[in-house]
Amino acid sequence: MNYPQLFKDGLWDNNVAMGQMLALCPLLAVTTSATNGLGMGIASLAVLILTNTLISAVRGVISPQVRIPVLIVMIATAVTLTDMAINAWMHDLYKVLGLFIALIVTNCAIFGHAESFASKQPVIPALADAIAMGLGFTWVLVAVGAMREVLGSGTLFANASLLLGPGFAWLETTIFSTSPDILIAILPPGAFMALGFLIVIKRLIDQRLRNREEAGLVQMQH
Amino acid sequence: MSNLGSVLNHDNPVYQAMLLSVSCAIVSLALIGGYLATNDRIIELELQDQLNTLGQVLPADRYDNNPLEEQYSLDDDRLLQPAQLMLARRAGDISAMALQLRVAGWGGPMDLLVAIEPDGTILGVRVVRHKETPGLADNIEIAKSDWITVFDGKSLANTPTRAWAVKKDDGDFDQFTGATITPRAVVKAVYTALELQQSWLASHKNGPQQETQP
Numbered sequence: 229m230n231y232p233q234l235f236k237d238g239l240w241d242n243n244v245a246m247g248q249m250l251a252l253c254p255l256l257a258v259t260t261s262a263t264n265g266l267g268m269g270i271a272s273l274a275v276l277i278l279t280n281t282l283i284s285a286v287r288g289v290i291s292p293q294v295r296i297p298v299l300i301v302m303i304a305t306a307v308t309l310t311d312m313a314i315n316a317w318m319h320d321l322y323k324v325l326g327l328f329i330a331l332i333v334t335n336c337a338i339f340g341h342a343e344s345f346a347s348k349q350p351v352i353p354a355l356a357d358a359i360a361m362g363l364g365f366t367w368v369l370v371a372v373g374a375m376r377e378v379l380g381s382g383t384l385f386a387n388a389s390l391l392l393g394p395g396f397a398w399l400e401t402t403i404f405s406t407s408p409d410i411l412i413a414i415l416p417p418g419a420f421m422a423l424g425f426l427i428v429i430k431r432l433i434d435q436r437l438r439n440r441e442e443a444g445l446v447q448m449q450h
Numbered sequence: 451m452s453n454l455g456s457v458l459n460h461d462n463p464v465y466q467a468m469l470l471s472v473s474c475a476i477v478s479l480a481l482i483g484g485y486l487a488t489n490d491r492i493i494e495l496e497l498q499d500q501l502n503t504l505g506q507v508l509p510a511d512r513y514d515n516n517p518l519e520e521q522y523s524l525d526d527d528r529l530l531q532p533a534q535l536m537l538a539r540r541a542g543d544i545s546a547m548a549l550q551l552r553v554a555g556w557g558g559p560m561d562l563l564v565a566i567e568p569d570g571t572i573l574g575v576r577v578v579r580h581k582e583t584p585g586l587a588d589n590i591e592i593a594k595s596d597w598i599t600v601f602d603g604k605s606l607a608n609t610p611t612r613a614w615a616v617k618k619d620d621g622d623f624d625q626f627t628g629a630t631i632t633p634r635a636v637v638k639a640v641y642t643a644l645e646l647q648q649s650w651l652a653s654h655k656n657g658p659q660q661e662t663q664p
Contacts, residue, residue, distance in 0.1 A: 260584075289469065290469065291460035291461070291465060291466050291469055292460070293460075293461070293466055294466045294469060294470055297470060298469065298470065298473050301473060301474060301477050302473070302477065304477075305477040305480055305481060308481060308484070309480065309481070309484045312484050312485065312487075312488040312489075312492070313484070313488065315488065315492050315495075316487075316488035316491040316492050316495070317488075317491075319495045319499075323499075380584070380585070409585055411583075411584065411585045411586070414584050414585065415583070415584070
């Protein structure tokens with residue numbers, strides 16, 4: 229198993245949100261602030277790790293014909309258990325994320341990876357894949373959330389101490405003392421725009437890298 | 451023996467049916483376990499949340515009972531669902547009342563909590579949950595603006611009916627720039643709360659006192 233490639237795929241090349249264009253429903257819905265994005269990212273990461281490892285561990289007994297219903301009940305259970313656990317033991321976080329945790333079940337990335345990766349690979353690679361994909365999704369959520377929060381409310385990581393504990397109060401920054409109030413950034417259309425800009429930036433970087441590679445090849449031939 | 455082997459064959463429909471039922475049984479057990487492990491704690495925390503919200507409008511030194519235990523449901527056409535009236539008592543006497551109401555806002559349902567003295571004077575109002583436009587109409591939140599405190603001390607006795615409206619409608623209360631519907635809904639909700647409290651008091655003049663005294 230080529231682990232560096234696995235992580236490169238998850239974090240950049242084949243990123244859940246920016247490469248595969250999956251999981252846009254939770255992405256667009258929760259990212260009104262960087263903190264919300266981070267919370268959703270961590271919750272998705274936890275569910276991905278749980279489901280990928282579990283499904284990989286039992287892949288030998290799952291018959292291909294009924295794999296879809298089996299995977300669905302397993303994922304739904306993992307999400308429900310996560311939801312109950314966060315509600316009981318991280319109640320303040322639950323009040324911020326509550327509605328969105330159930331949305332994780334609609335995250336096609338989780339099902340997609342259970343189906344295409346975890347059900348065919350041993351436990352360790354499946355775990356690595358879950359971590360790579362989960363981290364990749366988390367950073368996009370935080371980036372989109374940060375763009376929208378800075379433009380819309382002028383802050384960054386507001387209420388982070390609610391999510392991560394009082395030790396992280398230093399993360400809470402005010403970027404503009406008078407909020408720029410670009411309302412549309414916080415409203416739903418802002419989510420589409422922020423994601424759109426991020427995808428454009430990623431494509432531009434990819435293109436530049438490709439061009440440089442080609443130029444390098446041409447030079448080598450000479 | 452060959453029978454058993456064929457049942458374990460992944461292509462055998464019997465195996466697939468067994469796989470489905472066994473996995474459903476396992477996840478059901480997992481869910482039951484999760485529910486049992488978390489449910490008591492969740493109920494306790496949610497109760498605490500409710501008391502915390504109540505504490506924003508009803509100072510804790512005003513009551514010595516649990517207001518959440520004595521609730522009445524009051525229906526009204528202006529509300530999206532029946533209001534919950536909670537009684538706060540000190541030494542057995544009603545010291546205050548809190549009403550939780552759900553009205554239609556601009557962006558969706560809006561939950562308010564109104565605390566009222568027995569004589570009909572407002573102790574405090576808070577918007578507990580709303581889906582109004584951020585930046586335009588969220589000044590109804592105490593975290594964003596003190597607008598919501600204009601209701602403190604108001605009553606049906608000291609504010610005439612026609613004044614229970616936003617300034618645009620010739621009433622007493624400020625609207626926000628670009629958002630009139632939200633404050634209008636809040637004013638209407640508070641007025642409804644006062645009316646409900648008055649009519650409840652009128653119909654229970656001596657009733658509830660006797661009900662709770664053994």
